[in-house]
Structure formats: structure tokens, C-alpha cells
Amino acid sequence: MEYTRRDLALAYLEAYPVPEHHEVDPESLYARMKTYHRQLLRGLKQLFGFDLNDDQLLKFFFRSVAYSYRGNRHPLSGVLEGGLLVKRFEGTDVMDRCVELATLHERTQERLVDLTVEILALAKPDDGTVVTTEQLQAIGVDTAEPTDPDGDWL
Numbered sequence: 001m002e003y004t005r006r007d008l009a010l011a012y013l014e015a016y017p018v019p020e021h022h023e024v025d026p027e028s029l030y031a032r033m034k035t036y037h038r039q040l041l042r043g044l045k046q047l048f049g050f051d052l053n054d055d056q057l058l059k060f061f062f063r064s065v066a067y068s069y070r071g072n073r074h075p076l077s078g079v080l081e082g083g084l085l086v087k088r089f090e091g092t093d094v095m096d097r098c099v100e101l102a103t104l105h106e107r108t109q110e111r112l113v114d115l116t117v118e119i120l121a122l123a124k125p126d127d128g129t130v131v132t133t134e135q136l137q138a139i140g141v142d143t144a145e146p147t148d149p150d151g152d153w154l
Contacts, residue, residue: 001132001133001143002130002131002132002133003044003130003131003132003133003136004130005048005117005120005121005126005129006113006117007044007131008041008044008045008048008050008120009113009116009117009119009120010113010116011037011040011041011044012041012052012062012066012116012120013065013066013069013070013112013113013116014037014040014041015034015037015038015040015041016063016066016067016069016070018067018070018071029146029147029148032146033145033146035146036142036145036146039141039142040136040141040143042141043131043136043139043140043141044131044136046139047129047131047135047136047139048129048131049124049129050120050123050124052119052120052123054123055122055123058119058122058123061119062116062119065112065115065116065119066116068112069109069112069113069116072105072108072109072112073105074098074101074102074104074105075097075098075101076098076101076102077105
């Protein structure tokens with residue numbers, strides 16, 4: 001796989017720390033994904049020769065963008081089985097609004113990644129560098145995204 005500047009931007013956003021409101025099981029998929037994103041960002045920063053910490057003003061603005069990215073939710077975020085909701089709201093506009101909001105959510109997330117790419121370009125212009133999986137693995141980054149063993153039956 002090849003990683004571009006956009007992947008670096010996404011890694012910055014995905015690795016941005018959010019406050020935990022409950023204790024997190026270190027073996028959970030959530031905890032393993034956090035570790036994966038932090039390690040991927042570390043490797044991409046190293047191979048792209050890039051660190052947002054070099055420009056405090058952009059770093060400050062990025063935090064606001066990252067907070068927006070990580071906190072952006074829609075009414076059905078996290079709903080794994082919505083059958084009862086669909087049945088309850090059948091014949092109303094409620095589900096249509098939820099679908100509309102989910103679509104807007106996806107578009108907002110994409111635009112926040114676009115904005116992050118632009119922030120990174122202000123800090124250091126994109127020189128077209130592409131990083132490969134092999135390069136990341138050579139510096140000790142596990143590029144295999146964690147999976148949920150409980151989801152294997154799907």
C-alpha cells in the first residue's frame with residue numbers, strides 16, 4: 001500500500017487524543033485501534049519528515065479541526081442494530097432525517113480531512129512524497145489494522 005500526504009492528514013486526525021469518559025479495556029478493539037493510529041502517525045511523520053509541532057499557530061488551529069473531526073457524530077452514530085428504531089419511526093420523516101444527517105456527517109468528515117491537508121501544506125508544502133507499507137514496516141510500524149474477533153462471524 002502507498003501512503004500520501006492525505007493519509008498523513010488522516011493519521012493526524014485519527015490519532016488525535018480524545019478524553020476518555022470511562023475506563024478502557026486495553027485489549028479492546030477501541031484501545032488497539034488507538035495504538036494502531038498512534039504508531040501509524042509516528043511512522044508517517046518520520047518518513048514524510050514532517051512534524052506539526054514545528055509551527056505552533058498551525059498546531060493550535062489543527063487541534064480545533066481535530067476536535068471537530070473526532071467529535072463529529074450523527075443521531076445513529078454507534079447504533080449497531082437499528083431495527084427497533086426503524087420499526088418505531090416507520091412512516092415518519094425521522095429516519096429520512098437521520099439518513100440525511102449521516103450523509104452530511106460523512107461529507108463533513110471528508111472536508112475536515114481536506115482542511116487538514118491544507119494545514120499540513122501550510123506547514124510544509126507537499127513534495128509528492130509517497131510512503132510504502134514496506135518502509136513503515138522497516139521502521140517497526142505494524143501496518144495491519146486491528147480487527148474485532150467478535151465480528152469474524154459476519
